[in-house]
Amino acid sequence: xxxxxxxxxxxxxxxxxxxxxxxxxxxxxxxxxxxxxxxxxxxxxxxxxxxxxxxxxxxxxxxxxxxxxxxxxxxxxxxxxxxxxxxxxxxxxxxxxxxxxxxxxxxxxxxxxxxxxxxxxxxxxxxxxxxxxxxxxxxxxxxxxxxxxxxxxxxxxxxxxxxxxxxxxxxxx
Numbered sequence: 001x002x003x004x005x006x007x008x009x010x011x012x013x014x015x016x017x018x019x020x021x022x023x024x025x026x027x028x029x030x031x032x033x034x035x036x037x038x039x040x041x042x043x044x045x046x047x048x049x050x051x052x053x054x055x056x057x058x059x060x061x062x063x064x065x066x067x068x069x070x071x072x073x074x075x076x077x078x079x080x081x082x083x084x085x086x087x088x089x090x091x092x093x094x095x096x097x098x099x100x101x102x103x104x105x106x107x108x109x110x111x112x113x114x115x116x117x118x119x120x121x122x123x124x125x126x127x128x129x130x131x132x133x134x135x136x137x138x139x140x141x142x143x144x145x146x147x148x149x150x151x152x153x154x155x156x157x158x159x160x161x162x163x164x165x166x167x168x169x170x171x172x173x
Contacts (some may be wrong), residue, residue: 004053006069009077012046017081020089032104040153043078047071051120051165053135066164075154081156083146090137101135 001007019039023030030036047070054070055062090097106127113123137145 003059004050006077008046008053009074012043012074012078013059013085015042015046016078017085020082020085024089024094028094029100029104031097043075044153044157044161045072047161048079048165050074051161055121055167059138061167062165062169063110064162064166067165068158071161071165072155072158075158076150079149079154081145083142086139087137087139087142095136098135102130102133105135106130112143 016039019042020031020036023036050070050073051062051067054066058066090101109126109130110123113119113126
């Protein structure tokens with residue numbers, strides 16, 4: 001495969017799925033816990049790899065826009081694969097993950113409320129509202145979440161990677 005962004009996007013998706021499955025087999029609640037944020041290193045690595053491979057193809061030169069395109073396209077492909085896998089995992093492979101997601105969300109919300117003071121009434125109201133909420137991801141919710149993540153943090157990370165990896169060819173200036 002000649003295009004680094006497509007190749008690394010596929011690898012990113014596979015690596016993210018493997019990371020999710022490791023967490024799932026250790027403890028399904030880890031998928032929704034703080035340890036899952038370590039998984040953000042996967043897209044960053046593959047976005048960086050795409051930009052640097054693109055730079056190598058161009059004899060060590062890379063414009064900002066070329067770096068941005070390579071890094072962002074990698075994340076678009078890898079992120080879509082990851083999101084679709086998460087949708088299938090929660091909706092078809094293990095629907096009980098919806099309850100795990102609900103409990104993890106309730107616990108996180110209760111911790112946040114406790115940080116701002118000991119307000120038992122607010123915590124109880126929040127718990128009741130969250131217990132009634134449907135956490136089952138639909139295809140629409142999944143795609144909207146995916147599109148939102150492309151703006152923040154993905155595009156911001158791609159901008160940073162493009163700025164760091166760029167090297168203009170001054171001989172044509």
